[in-house]
Amino acid sequence: xxxxxxxxxxxxxxxxxxxxxxxxxxxxxxxxxxxxxxxxxxxxxxxxxxxxxxxxxxxxxxxxxxxxxxxxxxxxxxxxxxxxxxxxxxxxxxxxxxxxxxxxxxxxxxxxxxxxxxxxxxxxxxxxxxxxxxxxxxxxxxxxxxxxxxxxxxxxxxxxxxxxxx
Numbered sequence: 374x375x376x377x378x379x380x381x382x383x384x385x386x387x388x389x390x391x392x393x394x395x396x397x398x399x400x401x402x403x404x405x406x407x408x409x410x411x412x413x414x415x416x417x418x419x420x421x422x423x424x425x426x427x428x429x430x431x432x433x434x435x436x437x438x439x440x441x442x443x444x445x446x447x448x449x450x451x452x453x454x455x456x457x458x459x460x461x462x463x464x465x466x467x468x469x470x471x472x473x474x475x476x477x478x479x480x481x482x483x484x485x486x487x488x489x490x491x492x493x494x495x496x497x498x499x500x501x502x503x504x505x506x507x508x509x510x511x512x513x514x515x516x517x518x519x520x521x522x523x524x525x526x527x528x529x530x531x532x533x534x535x536x537x538x539x
Contacts, residue, residue: 386452388441391462396434399469403427417475425472429484429524430465437461437491440513444495447510448502457494461487481528488521 384391403426406419441461445452453461464487471480495517499506506513 381455385455385458386442388453388458388461389438391458392434392438392441392465395462395466396431396438399426399430399434402469402473403431421477422472422475425477425480425484426469429472429480430469433484433487433520434465436517437465440491440495444506445498447504447506448498449504450498450501453494457490460490461494464490478528478531481524481531485521485524485528488517488524492517492521 403423406415406423406426409415410419441453441458444450464483468480468483468487471477471483
């Protein structure tokens with residue numbers, strides 16, 4: 374039991390150990406949709422699921438893993454709690470699963486919730502900081518906010534994007 378507790382504590386201290394492998398798996402799944410489609414094993418066009426799995430699954434996992442590890446160290450604040458880590462992981466995987474299953478709008482909604490929660494968790498540490506991050510870290514916040522705005526636009530206007538006659 375002691376090793377299990379230490380493993381969970383290590384994941385909370387260094388979330389990249391959990392998020393990087395998950396991101397890699399989601400990236401492989403997102404890319405493999407194309408060969409599966411052309412082999413006839415996937416019958417629906419995988420363009421939307423592919424894009425969402427790579428951006429909201431693969432990239433987001435690496436971003437949350439990196440910032441979840443580096444953020445608390447740069448700001449000299451506490452690492453993620455077990456509840457924060459489990460919540461982020463659950464929302465990330467549920468969102469990816471919904472995208473894989475073809476429910477893009479619900480997947481986007483869960484990803485929005487995941488990003489908002491991540492911004493809350495990282496923002497809380499930024500407010501409590503003992504050290505300030507480098508000035509160029511303002512771009513990290515800007516990137517997260519624009520990612521949130523883009524996902525909101527995707528979720529709201531999903532049907533309009535794909536309704537045009539081609």
